[in-house]
Amino acid sequence: MLLSRPPFGPAPFTNADLLDSGFYARADLHAIWTHLRENEPAYYCDPGDGREPFWVLTRYADVTRVLREHESFSSRRGTMLCIIDLSxxxxxxxxxxxxxxxxxxxxxxEPLNRVLTPRMVAQHEPAIRDIVHDLLRPALDGEVFDFARAALMFPMAFTGMLMGVSPERWEHMSELTTMTIAYDDPDYSVGSSQATVRQAHHELFSVFRDEVNRRTQDDKGTDLIGILRRMSVDEDPLTEHQIMLNCYALLLGANVTTPHVISTMVAMMAEHPDQFRRVRDDPELRKSCVQEVLRWSSPASHFMRYAVRDVELHGRTIRADEPVSVWLGSANRDERVFRDPWTFDVARRGNRHVAFGSGPHYCIGAGLATLAVTAFLDHLVNLVDEVELAGEVRHLASNFVAGYKSMPVRMTASADALRSVPS
Ligand code: HEM
Structure with a gap:
């Protein structure tokens, strides 16, 4: 299953399914979300097996309200539905x-935001373009190429560079970040779900500890780890634990999302060659194309908050302390907001998608990700004439990330590519 669209058949699911990572690799979530948006916009999901129940909100207006209203919906108790007990x-x-x-x-x-503004990240554009070039080059020989697999390394390279992490560690770190969100996927699991997440956290934190400790005390490095090392909050310098947690947030934020945006872009190029011809012929469309691919892919599937007080919604009461999940992929197909939401349209106007979230936690890496995805699109339309899917597309088993683990494609190099890319 690559792309889903209405009319959907019945959307059978049980409450336990909504916590089961494997379900997300097998089922068509859009069918379920469409059903919930229409019929149960405030759905109370009780897995019925002792795990804590949680609310499922699927309409755009409710998703944005929860993300913006931090006085009513707190992030302090975690933001992801996961194997950890929600209570x-x-x-x-x-x-x-x-x-x-x-x-x-x-x-x-704020201190991290200052170096991640679109103006600041623009300084890294030449390096990011080189990374894109290296990613696409091996795909241009006309052989079958697993694009989704290769794409997993893409954000690691530019985020690793911005964080100042040694390049020889990137491949392993990329694998570890995928383990943290695809802990039940047979290709990433190393035992039980808990054991997989524990091992990934342990190894990632030990890399971050090394990276922090290899800097000297008077290091004035301007990379993200250097900034975290010198940061204070309310006059208290960050502890080593706080530095590592925020390194983790930055790397996870980049690594588990961006690959699936560019993989979706390649898949859409295969499915809609006419739309990509339009983008190639009219560079003005590149901006709206990137936004449409973000809306369509919505790689961060959900986020969580905990209600701070009782909130009435669609005739139901969300009680204080209850977990509330909001589904970004669903909001981005909400018929109440997007005209013709099931049409992939590279020229879509007024595209107010929430792939980067909304409110105070709006993605801090949005400028960097947009720059990187735009650089990728520029290279794709310049270097590739045609893409065809050349095998089974497989999804990651994850209830957090809507993404791919394998997408075999065959690319036909453009005349420009044949002239410019050394074999
Ligand atoms: C296309 C790629 C990306 C997507 C779709 C995406 C999506 C999101 C979303 C939806 C949120 C909001 C979370 C919430 O409300 O709780 C978020 C926050 C965040 N993202 Fe991204 N992200 C992407 C790329 C990146 C990159 C490249 C970085 C690293 C520089 C990053 C780091 C973060 C961090 C640290 C947060 C937390 C911000 C905060 O709490 O204030 N993300 N991201």
């Missing part, structure tokens, strides 16, 4: 930017 306290609360509420959140975010 447990969050070990990163108030220490890791995503698991913090304003005003503390603002103080943690």
């Amino acid at each position: 447990m306290p969050d070990f990163a609360s108030d220490d890791m930017m995503p698991d913090t509420d304003p005003p503390r959140h603002r103080r943690l975010r």
Whole structure:
């Protein structure tokens, strides 16, 4: 199953399915989300096996409300539905930017935000273009190429560079970040779900510890790890634990999302060659094309908040302390907001997608990701004339990330590519 569209058949699911990572690789989530948007916009999901129930919100207006209204919906107890018991306290609360509420959140975010503005990240454009070139070059020989597999390394390269992480560690770190969100996927699991996440966290944190410790005390490095090392919040310097948690947030934020945007772009080029011809012929369309691919792919499937007070919604009451999940992929197909939401349209106007979220936690890497995806699109339309899918497309088993683990494609190099790319 690559691309789903209505009319959908019945959308059978059980409440336990919504926690089961494997279900997300097998089922057509758009069919379920469409059903929930229409019939049960505030759905109370009780897995019925002792795990904590949670709310499922699928309409655009509710998703954006929850993400923006931090006074009513807190991030302090974690933001992802995962294997960890939802009733447990969050070990990163108030220490890791995503698991913090304003005003503390603002103080943690601002110093990092300053180096991630679109103007600041534009300085890295030449290096990012080189990374894109290296990613596409092996695909241009006309042989079958697993694009989704190769794409997993793409954000690691530019985020690793911005963080100042040694390049020889990138491949292993990319694998570890995928393990943290695809812990039940047979290609990434190393035992039980818990064991997989524990091992990935342990190894990632030990890399971050090394990277922090290899810098000297008076290191004035301007990379992201250097900035975290020198940061203070309310006059308290960040502890080693807080530095590592925020390294983790940055790397995970980049690595588990961006690959699936460019893989979707390649898949859409295969499915809609006419639309990509339009983008090639009219560079003005590149901006709207990138936004449409973000809307269509919505790689961060959901985020969580915990209600701070009782909230009435669609005739139901979300009680204080209850977990609330909001589904970005569903919001981005909401018929109430997007005209013709099931049409992939590279020239879509007024595309207010929420692939990067909304409100105070709006993706801090949005400028960097947009630059990287745009650089990728530029190279794709310049270097590739045609793409065809050349084998089975396989999805990651993850209830957090809507993404691919394998997408065999065959690319036909353009005349420009044949002239410019050394064999
Ligand atoms: C296309 C790629 C990306 C997508 C779709 C994406 C999506 C998101 C979304 C939806 C949020 C909001 C989370 C929430 O409300 O709790 C978010 C936050 C975040 N993202 Fe991204 N992201 C992407 C790329 C990146 C990159 C490249 C970085 C690293 C520089 C990054 C780092 C983060 C961090 C650290 C946060 C937390 C921000 C905060 O709590 O204030 N993301 N991202």
